[in-house]
Amino acid sequence: MEATQIMVKMVFDRWNALMQRCNGILDNLTDEQWQTEIAPGRNRVIYLVGHLIAVHDDMIPLLNFGDKLYPELYEPFLKSPDKGTEIPSPQTLRVYWRKHQETLTQQFERLKPEDWFEKHTAVSSEDFIKEPYRNKLNIIITRTSHLSYHIGQLALIK
Amino acid sequence: MEATQIMVKMVFDRWNALMQRCNGILDNLTDEQWQTEIAPGRNRVIYLVGHLIAVHDDMIPLLNFGDKLYPELYEPFLKSPDKGTEIPSPQTLRVYWRKHQETLTQQFERLKPEDWFEKHTAVSSEDFIKEPYRNKLNIIITRTSHLSYHIGQLALIK
Numbered sequence: 408m409e410a411t412q413i414m415v416k417m418v419f420d421r422w423n424a425l426m427q428r429c430n431g432i433l434d435n436l437t438d439e440q441w442q443t444e445i446a447p448g449r450n451r452v453i454y455l456v457g458h459l460i461a462v463h464d465d466m467i468p469l470l471n472f473g474d475k476l477y478p479e480l481y482e483p484f485l486k487s488p489d490k491g492t493e494i495p496s497p498q499t500l501r502v503y504w505r506k507h508q509e510t511l512t513q514q515f516e517r518l519k520p521e522d523w524f525e526k527h528t529a530v531s532s533e534d535f536i537k538e539p540y541r542n543k544l545n546i547i548i549t550r551t552s553h554l555s556y557h558i559g560q561l562a563l564i565k
Numbered sequence: 566m567e568a569t570q571i572m573v574k575m576v577f578d579r580w581n582a583l584m585q586r587c588n589g590i591l592d593n594l595t596d597e598q599w600q601t602e603i604a605p606g607r608n609r610v611i612y613l614v615g616h617l618i619a620v621h622d623d624m625i626p627l628l629n630f631g632d633k634l635y636p637e638l639y640e641p642f643l644k645s646p647d648k649g650t651e652i653p654s655p656q657t658l659r660v661y662w663r664k665h666q667e668t669l670t671q672q673f674e675r676l677k678p679e680d681w682f683e684k685h686t687a688v689s690s691e692d693f694i695k696e697p698y699r700n701k702l703n704i705i706i707t708r709t710s711h712l713s714y715h716i717g718q719l720a721l722i723k
Binding site: 408410411413414416417418420421425445446447448449524539540542544545548549551552553555556557558559560562563565 | 566568569571572574575576578579583603604605606607682697698700702703706707709710711713714715716717718720721723
């Protein structure tokens, strides 16, 4: 096992474990529970789900996989706070969540370990020479940390 | 910048950013706020702080840095639920938290990038040949994810 292969495996083991955990939590909550706040006056489950899809959707152009699947989620889940605007139903977001995950997984599988150490699309070639850690794998590392943060909140729903 | 150096930087950039964020949250909460639950019927801030110190303390033997600083936190914060037993005061835990962070940081700085790809102490040399991702850096990756999970909860306190 080469060093790059080991690194990519460590990072994706975390991502996959957390996505699985998130699926477990969301599947076990009813549509009604999705409408509840994770703590009094805080974001609802449904908002966090839309927020996670929107953040993960942004990974698609960042990783040079193509266009976002659901660009319409940017406004309600990244620019607006919860209850700030109309949002899709739990049923719709459940479908988006699964479909998005499948798409990302398919794209991830097409990359070889060394590809993950290439630059992501938000950094210029010049900057990447000086800052080689601004690579595709770092996108997975930072989004894993973001995912874990919100799973900690979703886990509070009884 | 070599691949190992890049990888170690990516992982520690996350760890450091999250520790800094955690410090910011905890420093801005009063001792009284440390006694509040992050959500109704859920863990109190003070319990999460003790829990994080206990988990981070376990990193010391795992990374072969020596003995735990606060082995007495294992029972109240890893074996017992919140309000299950006597715990130290917020004042004491604030000191432990800072002191522990300093100790870990000093130890981290002594390692060279390639050292992070050596096995941690909970895996045998035989298993490590087959599973080379069970290395010291993976301890940082998994504990970063754990830290982020609980920061998501701590951030709910107003």
